Amino acid sequence: MTKNSNFSNENNAVPSLLQSKQQIERYNLKVDAQAILVAARLMEAGSKLGQAAEIHFSRFGLSxxxxxxxxxxxxxxxxxxxxxxxxxxxxxxxxxxxxxxxxxxxxxxxxxxxxxxxxxxxxxxxxxxxxxxxxMAPEHFSRLEAMVSSLSIEERSIFLDLLDRVTNGISALTDGSGEAT
Amino acid sequence: MTKNSNFSNENNAVPSLLQSKQQIERYNLKVDAQAILVAARLMEAGSKLGQAAEIHFSRFGLSxxxxxxxxxxxxxxxxxxxxxxxxxxxxxxxxxxxxxxxxxxxxxxxxxxxxxxxxxxxxxxxxxxxxxxxxMAPEHFSRLEAMVSSLSIEERSIFLDLLDRVTNGISALTDGSGEAT
DNA sequence: TTCGATTAATTAGGAACCTAACTATATATG
DNA sequence: CATATATAGTTAGGTTCCTAATTAATCGAA
Missing domain, CATH: 1.10.10.10 (Winged helix-like DNA-binding domain superfamily/Winged helix DNA-binding domain)
Known part of the structure; x- marks a missing residue:
């Protein structure tokens, strides 16, 4: 059995649509499960990327x-x-x-x-x-490039657009009390 | 001038394509600047979302x-x-x-x-x-939904697909030494 | 069966980032 | 000019998650 690091486990940590659906139905809410899934997956991805980046930079003695x-x-x-x-x-x-x-x-x-x-x-x-x-530049940039290498040029544009719009929406989590639209 | 929290500043923190290009050209590397931008933006988004989520959950006495x-x-x-x-x-x-x-x-x-x-x-x-x-369910889920509300149903599917592929690529940052493809 | 290896949970200590309070310098106002 | 206010950087202490070592219980093999 490999070591129990966050990067070797069989990503059971990835949130599923079924989970989102169940969580919503548990309280009879009228929310789009896929929207919740997007939020959950992005949080997961952000957290994983942050940890991976720390490992990456630590190769060079940096954070x-x-x-x-x-x-x-x-x-x-x-x-x-x-x-x-x-x-x-x-x-x-x-x-x-x-x-x-x-x-x-x-x-x-x-x-x-x-x-x-x-x-x-x-x-x-x-x-x-x-x-x-x-x-460190050559290795650093080629690793970053490799990370997104499965996306075509066009897909990268689309991803940037969608990510940007979700990023703008993050304020919905921090805005003053009350329920959002 | 508003307070200098991470959420009120005039997001000068968002990485630009120009920045990526300059960083790459500085060392004459043959890397796609847009790919680097995708990586930088995702890291930025993940970090912001993480902080916003902590603020969100702290309303309910949770992390x-x-x-x-x-x-x-x-x-x-x-x-x-x-x-x-x-x-x-x-x-x-x-x-x-x-x-x-x-x-x-x-x-x-x-x-x-x-x-x-x-x-x-x-x-x-x-x-x-x-x-x-x-x-907490009603407010929690409606805030999450609001965060992605600017994406259509179709765009959410596309985003999930692209995010999933980039997430799989994260291992390029942590894999054993040497330069990636 | 008994002794070594594995497994579950915890403890101890570290890294990254935060808020709030503090020090020193600069600026504005009466 | 004197004094109150604002700003730059730092310090102090807290939160989240990590790795490595510890404790206790179970399993396996001679």
């Missing part, structure tokens, strides 16, 4: 968050403020502080006081950081 | 994991072993122990020693647990 910070720093030509990084990455400034702490400890970025504003600190991609990104 | 455990317990007619729950939820047994600890403390499930096997414990959905599920 998902730290990689994304380095990538954003590259996009900004090697220099950015922590608050900008936080906004770009969609995480809090507190989280960015933690990411920078480790990246700095590992020599991939460095902090420098801003001359313009004494409150700010500039985060800089070091040469070692740039080298790390360079070295 | 995503604890809700899913209760739901699975319902599917199993109110009774299951921790190891079964772990497999159904796709988490480790250690995690299930923690989920049960809190659910038991809150009176939503109870633990009972198994008579068949001295190592096993049976987890039981209490009346209070069943009531909790009953009470």
């Amino acid at each position: 998902t968050g730290r990689y994304r910070l380095l990538a954003d720093l590259e996009d900004q030509e090697g220099e950015a403020l922590p608050s900008q990084l936080a906004e770009h990455l969609g995480v809090t400034r507190a989280t960015v502080t933690g990411l920078i702490d480790i990246l700095e400890r590992d020599g991939l970025v460095s902090r420098r006081a801003s001359s313009k504003d004494g409150r700010q600190k500039t985060v800089i991609l070091t040469e070692l950081g740039a080298k790390k990104m360079h070295d | 995503t994991g604890r809700y899913r455990l209760l739901a699975d317990l319902e599917d199993q007619e109110g009774e299951a072993l921790p190891s079964q729950l772990a497999e159904h939820l796709g988490v480790t047994r250690a995690t299930v122990t923690g989920l049960i600890d809190i659910l038991e403390r809150d009176g939503l499930v109870s633990r009972r020693a198994s008579s068949k096997d001295g190592r096993q414990k049976t987890v039981i959905l209490t009346e209070l647990g069943a009531k909790k599920m009953h009470d």
Whole structure:
């Protein structure tokens, strides 16, 4: 028997349409079971992808968050403020502080006081950081590409469109009380 | 200016095709930028959905994991072993122990020693647990439905198909070393 | 039958991200 | 100008899930 990791088990964890139907019928609700299934599957996929990404990045001594910070720093030509990084990455400034702490400890970025504003600190991609990104790029991107390789070019467009619309709908979970439409 | 929560910012966090292209061209890789974009967007969506789900379930005094455990317990007619729950939820047994600890403390499930096997414990959905599920069902399901309400019935089918195929591709991130196809 | 290996659940400790409170600097207002 | 307010970054502490080690019970084989 193989090891009991989340990636070797016989994905009994995938939610089925039957499950959704039963859950809805249990309380006599007039909800579309397939809509619930879409939500459940997307949650499942997101969670699995998140875990897989952590494993992927750990090959390079990074985490998902730290990689994304380095990538954003590259996009900004090697220099950015922590608050900008936080906004770009969609995480809090507190989280960015933690990411920078480790990246700095590992020599991939460095902090420098801003001359313009004494409150700010500039985060800089070091040469070692740039080298790390360079070295991991081929494997990193080809693995990402392989992940979606079963979709045709056209299907990728469609998927992006549908995913975008569902993503916009996520606010239905967090909006103020009351029942949604 | 509104508060700087992840849900109120002007989603600058959404990865763009231009970004993907630049990242790839920086290292002269022959990878499809749109494929990378699909991967990036799915990661972003998964992370956002995960956070939104935690906010959603916290309205009912639950977390995503604890809700899913209760739901699975319902599917199993109110009774299951921790190891079964772990497999159904796709988490480790250690995690299930923690989920049960809190659910038991809150009176939503109870633990009972198994008579068949001295190592096993049976987890039981209490009346209070069943009531909790009953009470939250209408709002819970209608919010989930609202999330995907912008997709037609047909689009939901297509989305499920494409998502399923990408999900199967996730293993490309975790598979043994070397570059993928 | 008895002793080693397997299995079920738990415990201990770690990683990632969060909120809220704190420090230091900058800005606006009377 | 002095003082209140806002902003940048950090610190402190909490949540969720993980891996590895532990405890207790069962199974299998000499």
